[in-house]
């Protein structure tokens with residue numbers, strides 16, 4: 001079994017939990033509370049800004065020019081396509097400049113992006129890909145599961161169509177193949193570390209839905225208000 005298949009299987013219970021999370025289910029059904037989606041969009045814009053930078057670290061750590069070019073292209077795609085998607089959402093959802101200015105990353109968004117930076121800075125290209133692959137791959141699988149859903153809501157439909165597109169599928173496949181090629185050439189210790197990055201990112205993907213669904217806040221935010 002390929003390395004990617006093996007780690008995907010090891011992560012399956014937590015991926016299943018993401019597939020069945022109320023945020024994902026209600027998005028597909030069109031019943032998801034707008035306030036939760038709005039919160040998600042703002043946290044996800046933050047997440048994607050950092051995701052693009054981690055992809056760029058991958059570009060810098062690539063051992064050959066062709067891979068540097070591909071990873072840089074992925075970083076650029078994240079910046080252009082996904083952030084323009086978010087701009088559209090911000091407009092449709094009426095997110096204001098003041099809200100943007102007052103934005104604070106939630107604990108989970110902060111921890112997840114920090115995990116990716118850590119894997120990227122401490123490791124080699126294999127660590128970078130292992131840490132970022134669940135982001136691509138899980139969303140692709142969610143897109144596939146939701147693509148027959150008709151939430152009857154243009155915003156939720158746009159979200160689903162982005163992640164079930166051929167464009168997105170080809171990016172996911174490219175990174176899966178890259179992970180397998182790297183895993184075949186490194187040491188057992190490297191593979192163990194890469195698997196751990198993949199599993200931790202899979203856990204954070206689940207926590208990201210939970211964060212949005214519960215409108216997660218820092219503990220100190222509650223303390224300030226109750227004073």
Ligand SMILES: Cc1ncc(CO)c(N)n1
Pocket residue numbers: 044047048134135136139205208
């Ligand atoms: C948290 C998260 N993971 C993955 C993706 C897909 O790129 C996204 N937009 N946000």
